[in-house]
Amino acid sequence: MQIIVTGAAGFIGSEVALRLLKEGFSVTGIDCFTPYYDPALKEARAARLAAFPAFRMERIRVEDAEAMEAIFRRDRPDIVLHFAAQAGVRYSLDHPREYIEANVVGSFNVIEFARRYGTQHLLIASTSSAYGANQKFPFEEQDATPHPLTIYAATKLASEFIAHSHAHLYGVPTTSLRFFSVYGPWGRPDMAFFQFTGRIFRGEAIDVYNHGDLMRDFTYIDDLVEAIRRLMDHPPKAEGEILRGDSLSPVAPYRLVNIGNASPVRLMDYIEAIEDAIGRKAQMNMLGMQPGDVKQTFADVTLLNQLTGYTPDTDYRTGIAKFVDWYRDYFKPE
Structure with a gap:
């Protein structure tokens, strides 16, 4: 099975890629090693992945449509895990355009090329920041999210909406993952x-x-990786079984899932x-x-547990x- 992991030199992307390589998957990593924080840490993460013969790193930006399509055309990935993004709530206050380019344009490229080249399951990283000004706790996937508080949150919501529309129009099974305050070894220095x-x-x-x-709601990195790995095996199905509290779209093979410690x-x-x-x-x-x-x-993680039998703990x-x-x-x- 061929897998593409975007943001493969990042905190979460590198840990997920490492887990998949240890399980014997072939993984293509995509990362542009931006200097948002010290690239030396990204290089050190990437070096752990490079030790596996089944790993290839492509140093490009997800905003670069031509380069991205060339990789998708060559690999025709079975599964795509999209973690590449301009991260950080506070940085978005002064650098909003970088978020539009990476998180909206870049995510569109990933979503579109996954559609064109036959991806069987697309998993996209989103954020608990999407819940914005919501005051109902815990946050549930079916909660309305009309009030994002930062451009970071707004761009992540935009990528969720684009992914849903593509799933509806073209039938690509897609899972959007809302992460809650992830921490642990090899983490991001800006956090x-x-x-x-x-x-x-x-x-x-x-x-x-x-x-x-x-x-x-702090989520340890190993718990997050375990949840993602299990969700890979549960692509949403149009008109599939509806679970209690399910966020499965009524018109598309699309689902939103919280990953937190609850x-x-x-x-x-x-x-x-x-x-x-x-x-x-x-x-x-x-x-x-x-x-x-x-x-x-x-985070309400009832849906995660119903789908995978797993709850971060x-x-x-x-x-x-x-x-x-x-x-x-x-x-x-x-």
């Missing part, structure tokens, strides 16, 4: 857990927004877990709410301890 860890090790103060009065954690408890793993207390700059941020996220303290162990080994802080 709070990574920044907190680095600053505490260096004895620098950390910025704590809304004075710490935030809750997040157990929100107070930000201050999360910081305490990092402090305990490092063995140092954090200095804190207590700040107001960040523009575009939300006070709480909380790594305790945040266990996950943070594993991340800090990796951080020590990779960066060797004093």
